[in-house]
Amino acid sequence: MSTQVATVGTIEKQISLPLTEAIKIAFRSLKIRFWRSLITIGGIFFGIAFLMSILTSTAINGALLEGGSAQVRALLEQKGTDAEAGVQQIWLVTLSLLVCAVGITNAMLMSVTERYREIGTMKCLGALDKFIVELFLLESAFQGLVGSLGGVILGCLFMLLSSMSSYGTEPISVFPLYSVLEYGAYSLGAGLFLSVIGAMYPAYRAAKMPPADAMRTEV
Amino acid sequence: MSEEQTVTAPEPKAPDQPNIVRTRGVKKIYRMGTFDLEALKGVDMEIKRGEYISIMGPSGSGKSTLFNMIGALDKPSEGKVYIDEVDVAQLDAYELAWLRCRKIGYIFQTFNLIPVMTALENVTLPMIFAGIPTDESIDKGVGLLERVGLGGRVQHKPLELSGGQQQRVAVARALANDPAIVLADEPTGNLDRKTGREIIELLRELNEENEVTIISATHDLKMLDVSDRILWVQDGKIERDQKREELDLDVGQLEHDEENTIE
Numbered sequence: 141m142s143t144q145v146a147t148v149g150t151i152e153k154q155i156s157l158p159l160t161e162a163i164k165i166a167f168r169s170l171k172i173r174f175w176r177s178l179i180t181i182g183g184i185f186f187g188i189a190f191l192m193s194i195l196t197s198t199a200i201n202g203a204l205l206e207g208g209s210a211q212v213r214a215l216l217e218q219k220g221t222d223a224e225a226g227v228q229q230i231w232l233v234t235l236s237l238l239v240c241a242v243g244i245t246n247a248m249l250m251s252v253t254e255r256y257r258e259i260g261t262m263k264c265l266g267a268l269d270k271f272i273v274e275l276f277l278l279e280s281a282f283q284g285l286v287g288s289l290g291g292v293i294l295g296c297l298f299m300l301l302s303s304m305s306s307y308g309t310e311p312i313s314v315f316p317l318y319s320v321l322e323y324g325a326y327s328l329g330a331g332l333f334l335s336v337i338g339a340m341y342p343a344y345r346a347a348k349m350p351p352a353d354a355m356r357t358e359v
Numbered sequence: 360m361s362e363e364q365t366v367t368a369p370e371p372k373a374p375d376q377p378n379i380v381r382t383r384g385v386k387k388i389y390r391m392g393t394f395d396l397e398a399l400k401g402v403d404m405e406i407k408r409g410e411y412i413s414i415m416g417p418s419g420s421g422k423s424t425l426f427n428m429i430g431a432l433d434k435p436s437e438g439k440v441y442i443d444e445v446d447v448a449q450l451d452a453y454e455l456a457w458l459r460c461r462k463i464g465y466i467f468q469t470f471n472l473i474p475v476m477t478a479l480e481n482v483t484l485p486m487i488f489a490g491i492p493t494d495e496s497i498d499k500g501v502g503l504l505e506r507v508g509l510g511g512r513v514q515h516k517p518l519e520l521s522g523g524q525q526q527r528v529a530v531a532r533a534l535a536n537d538p539a540i541v542l543a544d545e546p547t548g549n550l551d552r553k554t555g556r557e558i559i560e561l562l563r564e565l566n567e568e569n570e571v572t573i574i575s576a577t578h579d580l581k582m583l584d585v586s587d588r589i590l591w592v593q594d595g596k597i598e599r600d601q602k603r604e605e606l607d608l609d610v611g612q613l614e615h616d617e618e619n620t621i622e
């Protein structure tokens with residue numbers, strides 16, 4: 141053990157939390173609450189899957205209308221399938237994303253509330269408010285990433301298969317890879333964005349508390 | 360109790376040391392709906408570098424509130440707290456974090472270890488905040504855990520440790536960045552007598568070997584044996600400031616009383 145005694149007088153500023161350490165801590169907190177994290181991830185997963193389904197089906201139908209056989213085009217026009225997403229669909233997507241955001245905020249509020257003591261302790265050990273926010277945002281972003289990625293893949297695959305069940309192999313031959321990838325990126329971005337926004341308020345509220353209050357809070 | 364009297368009186372500390380903690384007119388008022396509760400009613404005190412101070416007083420007298428003020432864990436409603444003659448209220452967020460990280464080590468009645476981290480990770484966390492490289496912090500963390508007698512338990516999670524062992528981890532964590540002050544709020548409150556005595560003994564050794572200033576709020580009369588000075592808190596005020604030498608007569612009586620109370 142070091143026998144060095146802290147020097148008298150000065151108070152300095154340098155305090156750090158390397159990103160790798162922050163990621164390690166955030167990841168472990170998720171692991172320990174595995175089932176809860178899984179439910180949050182599930183909420184994002186289905187919300188983004190819904191978004192991706194609508195976007196993919198729009199893209200595939202558009203490609204079929206452009207490059208498909210006369211037969212398929214006739215079928216599509218007969219059904220009245222629009223290449224553009226309709227107002228109704230936009231409304232459904234918006235709603236599902238809102239549900240997603242509320243679900244994430246709720247999950248983060250819970251995970252913050254049950255950890256007030258831990259947050260207070262970390263601040264006693266020298267954590268800056270922004271470390272606390274960073275840790276919670278990392279947790280949430282990770283959940284958002286996993287959930288959205290899964291949702292994008294599910295939504296895309298499901299719509300491709302459903303289109304193939306109606307039009308045979310044609311959706312594959314005209315598959316609009318570029319626009320589907322683009323929509324996938326949008327959906328992923330939306331999932332991540334919602335996760336971070338949803339976690340912002342709970343994380344900020346937790347970080348602002350004086351350590352004494354945070355450690356008194358019993359849940 | 361006399362046969363387990365392993366704790367001996369420390370040498371009186373040099374009185375010419377600088378003040379490490381000083382408070383002036385510290386008040387704390389908690390707003391409780393319609394009325395205000397004045398938990399501290401104007402506390403003035405000085406603590407010298409290297410002293411071992413016990414803050415004694417009945418439950419609800421304001422010990423923990425005072426602990427939070429000295430430790431910069433809460434803001435006083437009125438008055439000033441100086442650490443190393445720096446007014447804590449003037450510090451910005453970074454300086455405050457630095458103070459909590461490097462200058463003060465905290466020990467709590469409820470241990471407050473981070474449950475998802477191992478003993479070693481709990482001890483290295485303050486070193487990570489202090490920017491110490493990982494290898495170095497691990498070496499030092501293991502050293503500290505050995506120092507508190509937990510060398511064989513570095514990879515255990517808090518829930519796999521007994522109360523006494525958890526408090527040892529907390530002591531090691533409090534020492535991680537070689538603080539000038541160790542603040543303890545009833546460190547023996549959740550421990551049995553023997554374990555409590557071991558923790559007190561450990562704190563005393565730190566005080567003597569590393570010249571760490573120890574400030575401990577406590578009900579535990581065993582603490583009196585090792586303290587240089589006792590601040591008696593009553594109803595939000597310091598009622599008596601007593602040096603150890605002035606205490607001997609009273610202690611005999613108090614310990615006698617303690618033996619007769621059933622815990």
Ligand SMILES: Nc1ncnc2c1ncn2[C@@H]1O[C@H](COP(=O)(O)OP(=O)(O)OP(=O)(O)O)[C@@H](O)[C@H]1O
Pocket residue numbers: 356389390391396397398416417418419420421422423424425
């Ligand atoms: N956050 C708070 N809000 C309202 N009242 C508080 C708060 N913290 C403390 N008090 C009140 O302030 C007074 C002093 O409390 P404090 O916790 O400092 O006592 P204590 O001496 O540490 O007691 P104990 O020995 O039981 O720990 C008590 O009357 C308590 O109810």
Ligand SMILES: [Mg+2]
Pocket residue numbers: 422423424544545
């Ligand atoms: Mg108390």
